[in-house]
């Protein structure tokens with residue numbers, strides 16, 4: 001069946017300066033297992049990311065970070081809810097348009113550098129492969145391979161086969177391939193896991209540098225606090241929803257669409273699921289959360305509303 005998106009949708013030109021904004025409304029995603037059970041990975045994600053913003057997704061294992069990333073990259077479609085990249089609703093797009101979005105406007109670095117590279121090909125051939133979907137005019141306008149490899153410190157490895165490179169070199173090459181199409185959105189799942197501290201810092205520095213140059217919107221999934229600390233905004237996933245947000249070092253809890261509030265991590269450990277709490281407004285901009293069962297003032301948390 002043809003969708004609205006299949007009929008004359010403008011997916012934008014390569015290299016259009018700046019990043020693209022993202023809007024998720026009530027995004028739900030289920031996986032059907034081989035045994036026929038449904039696993040709920042996302043259960044109502046509402047999230048807006050501004051064009052050019054840089055965001056780190058955090059949260060415990062299984063909270064839905066990678067799933068959300070693949071939905072933003074158009075690799076999977078949500079079971080319900082809506083996802084917009086700019087004005088385009090990718091959650092309703094036909095596969096033909098999604099494929100063009102994936103090859104020209106959005107680059108996704110999957111977890112593990114080898115999943116993003118051709119292991120038997122050289123660095124230069126990998127970049128050429130990443131650019132296959134571009135028109136010849138677009139290829140002519142793109143940064144030269146040599147310049148791109150120089151930016152990520154791999155000029156000496158241009159003709160080296162990927163399988164002979166170190167983990168840090170592969171991850172820098174994966175980043176070079178990801179930005180070689182000048183995407184408006186760069187998504188990276190654990191881009192620095194299994195790297196030495198030196199390689200980790202190098203990859204993150206490059207990511208931010210390339211983001212500065214291209215104005216690309218960047219979303220990274222990470223478990224590493226050192227990586228998250230380099231991002232001006234963090235989004236913490238909890239149980240398939242956005243549970244908390246950090247901006248410029250300050251943490252905020254998020255009131256969900258159904259009135260669900262996730263406690264900050266340090267309180268969630270002390271006040272387990274099922275604990276009864278009272279939330280009362282105090283003044284205009286403060287809420288007081290307390291456990292009525294024992295009125296120990298130590299158990300009261302005061303937060304900005």
Ligand SMILES: Nc1ncnc2c1ncn2[C@@H]1O[C@H](COP(=O)(O)OP(=O)(O)OP(=O)(O)O)[C@@H](O)[C@H]1O
Pocket residue numbers: 031032033039040041059060061062063064065066067068237
């Ligand atoms: N292909 C799949 N089939 C079935 N269930 C899946 C599949 N992929 C993920 N899940 C389940 O969906 C939920 C969310 O998984 P997801 O990988 O998105 O979480 P995550 O926060 O990225 O975890 P991690 O940090 O361990 O990568 C988990 O319960 C997971 O077991």
